[in-house]
Amino acid sequence: HNMSIGISKLFKDAESFADQRRLLPAVQALEEARRLTQIPDRKAWASFNLGAIHWHRLGDGLAARREFLASIVEFDKHGYGQYPKLRVVHANALENAMLCALSFDEFEDLAARLHALTPGVPILTGLVPEVRNWRERGDSWSDRLFALAGTYYNRNDPKRDVGRYGEARSTYHLILTHRQELRLSLEDRRMALFEYCALSMRMASDCIKVRGGDDDPHSPEEFLPV
Numbered sequence: 001h002n003m004s005i006g007i008s009k010l011f012k013d014a015e016s017f018a019d020q021r022r023l024l025p026a027v028q029a030l031e032e033a034r035r036l037t038q039i040p041d042r043k044a045w046a047s048f049n050l051g052a053i054h055w056h057r058l059g060d061g062l063a064a065r066r067e068f069l070a071s072i073v074e075f076d077k078h079g080y081g082q083y084p085k086l087r088v089v090h091a092n093a094l095e096n097a098m099l100c101a102l103s104f105d106e107f108e109d110l111a112a113r114l115h116a117l118t119p120g121v122p123i124l125t126g127l128v129p130e131v132r133n134w135r136e137r138g139d140s141w142s143d144r145l146f147a148l149a150g151t152y153y154n155r156n157d158p159k160r161d162v163g164r165y166g167e168a169r170s171t172y173h174l175i176l177t178h179r180q181e182l183r184l185s186l187e188d189r190r191m192a193l194f195e196y197c198a199l200s201m202r203m204a205s206d207c208i209k210v211r212g213g214d215d216d217p218h219s220p221e222e223f224l225p226v
Helices: 002-019 023-036 040-058 061-078 084-099 104-117 127-136 141-150 165-177 186-210
Strands: none
Touching: 002 023, 002 040, 023 040, 040 061, 040 084, 040 165, 061 084, 061 165, 084 104, 104 127, 127 141, 141 165, 141 186, 165 186
């Protein structure tokens, strides 16, 4: 019982840390909760939330992809049908993994698994047909990742900037890390690197503001991964 209370507290602490942009403590709390729990659903929940922090807050596409895929594995192994709330999280993990996909084939495989779980969700009726059209006209997957990254922010027009910098940075992170498999041209590599760096600076600045600037009592090392 005490162990369960302690694990629940770790989950709550992680959420609070993330809201305060105390990013490393949030990651550490979730990793500790996942290590301690013996309940498969909680392991899957922890992996999903780790993926969300890496994707939205830290802009680490590699870590986000790893955690989303890990949560899907846990949900697949232990089922979801008995618990509607877990079904939602499972579906969210699949959606996020689709956005982290590294090929058309992987995207389609994840989309099929999502359709079997929750048919008719917006990403299936909206993005999937678009991706299929892109593939039919001969676009590369790297072109599509660039296009997806561009939907998350707009540095040239503040009125059209939705401010999803973590998702954009995560996408460029995946593009740059997998540049060889994606057969990235030198020009595209330079563009991705420029945007990745610009987003990194913006995210670090926003993080400092959320934490109170010079009055922040916590160590700046807590958001250094940005």
